[in-house]
Amino acid sequence: MILYKLSNITQRYHQKVVLDFKSLEISEGEIIGISGKNGSGKSTLLRLLAFLETPSEGEIFYRGERVSASDEVAILLPEVYLLSRSVRANLEYMFKIRKKSPSIEKIKEVMELVGLESEKFLHREHYELSSGERQRVGLAQRLLLEPRVLLLDEPTNSLDSAGTEAFSKAIEWVHHHFNTCVITISHDKKWLDSNSNRRLKLHFGSLITQNDANLFSHNWSETHNGEKFYEFGNGEVLLLPNSRQIDRREGIVITQDHLLLEPKVGQSFEGEIIGIRLEPKEKKELMLELKLGDEILKKLIPLEQASEYKIFQKIRIGFDVEGILRVN
Numbered sequence: 001m002i003l004y005k006l007s008n009i010t011q012r013y014h015q016k017v018v019l020d021f022k023s024l025e026i027s028e029g030e031i032i033g034i035s036g037k038n039g040s041g042k043s044t045l046l047r048l049l050a051f052l053e054t055p056s057e058g059e060i061f062y063r064g065e066r067v068s069a070s071d072e073v074a075i076l077l078p079e080v081y082l083l084s085r086s087v088r089a090n091l092e093y094m095f096k097i098r099k100k101s102p103s104i105e106k107i108k109e110v111m112e113l114v115g116l117e118s119e120k121f122l123h124r125e126h127y128e129l130s131s132g133e134r135q136r137v138g139l140a141q142r143l144l145l146e147p148r149v150l151l152l153d154e155p156t157n158s159l160d161s162a163g164t165e166a167f168s169k170a171i172e173w174v175h176h177h178f179n180t181c182v183i184t185i186s187h188d189k190k191w192l193d194s195n196s197n198r199r200l201k202l203h204f205g206s207l208i209t210q211n212d213a214n215l216f217s218h219n220w221s222e223t224h225n226g227e228k229f230y231e232f233g234n235g236e237v238l239l240l241p242n243s244r245q246i247d248r249r250e251g252i253v254i255t256q257d258h259l260l261l262e263p264k265v266g267q268s269f270e271g272e273i274i275g276i277r278l279e280p281k282e283k284k285e286l287m288l289e290l291k292l293g294d295e296i297l298k299k300l301i302p303l304e305q306a307s308e309y310k311i312f313q314k315i316r317i318g319f320d321v322e323g324i325l326r327v328n
């Protein structure tokens with residue numbers, strides 16, 4: 001079932017366009033990771049999905065309807081707001097929102113899930129919590145809501161590695177139990193990769209919806225005559241012929257399909273395989289993680305080709321520049 005349908009979205013603050021894209025569909029149970037540079041519009045998009053803001057232009061349908069709020073959607077912001085009471089009272093409050101009677105067993109279950117020992121933390125006052133512990137209480141609150149959509153804005157910012165791992169498990173748990181659609185913003189690409197089955201990227205307010213693995217959208221430069229080239233950071237450069245008309249601020253993307261392994265013709269670059277893993281979605285493909293200069297690129301290959309690739313193997317990487325996408 002499609003949960004969200006967004007079309008022709010523009011969001012402006014004081015005349016400045018911060019988000020501008022044509023369409024986005026999000027289905028039930030998807031686990032989506034959103035990345036992008038500071039100010040690219042990630043939090044703005046999350047606020048739109050949480051109905052905390054309405055777009056300046058465009059339409060958002062939630063389960064086929066125009067709605068102004070939904071109690072099926074929960075959002076965890078980087079600064080967690082807690083009631084000036086104990087952890088227990090903060091968690092019990094969620095049952096009131098759901099019009100259910102509090103269950104101490106359920107509370108203890110979610111506390112353990114987010115890595116808060118219930119014996120130690122249940123009766124702690126809100127002011128006795130560190131920022132990482134507040135973040136954990138915040139997530140536990142939202143898990144108790146059993147949301148259809150869980151929106152997480154930089155959830156792991158104040159967490160240590162144990163907390164980060166607990167949050168990964170909690171995402172799996174909520175997805176498994178309630179088929180929750182989880183949408184997470186993070187600057188930690190590795191964490192996002194292992195905690196999402198679809199990636200979105202924002203680039204100056206434009207949405208790039210291809211599997212993120214495949215694309216690079218910064219470090220484009222111009223020659224004196226306006227042709228674009230991409231610097232990989234190892235001295236190698238990919239030239240883009242006939243690219244004068246492209247404004248590099250629009251974002252230039254080469255999708256995964258146009259990333260070629262061991263190409264027989266054309267320009268190619270030496271890369272290295274730094275990761276090989278089974279793609280979680282269908283389990284019929286392998287994701288190769290390739291390092292080329294400062295870039296980490298990804299390429300899906302059929303499972304049958306697994307024996308051809310080994311970790312730390314050097315590999316030639318080429319690009320079919322016909323596959324350039326402009327993102328606007």
Ligand SMILES: Nc1ncnc2c1ncn2[C@@H]1O[C@H](COP(=O)(O)OP(=O)(O)OP(=O)(O)O)[C@@H](O)[C@H]1O
Pocket residue numbers: 013014018036037038039040041042043044045
């Ligand atoms: N309420 C607001 N009023 C005016 N400008 C805003 C407001 N909220 C965000 N902006 C601006 O909109 C742009 C996008 O902000 P947003 O917070 O969505 O970016 P982001 O990708 O989440 O950034 P970060 O990675 O730094 O959190 C930024 O230029 C920001 O300054």
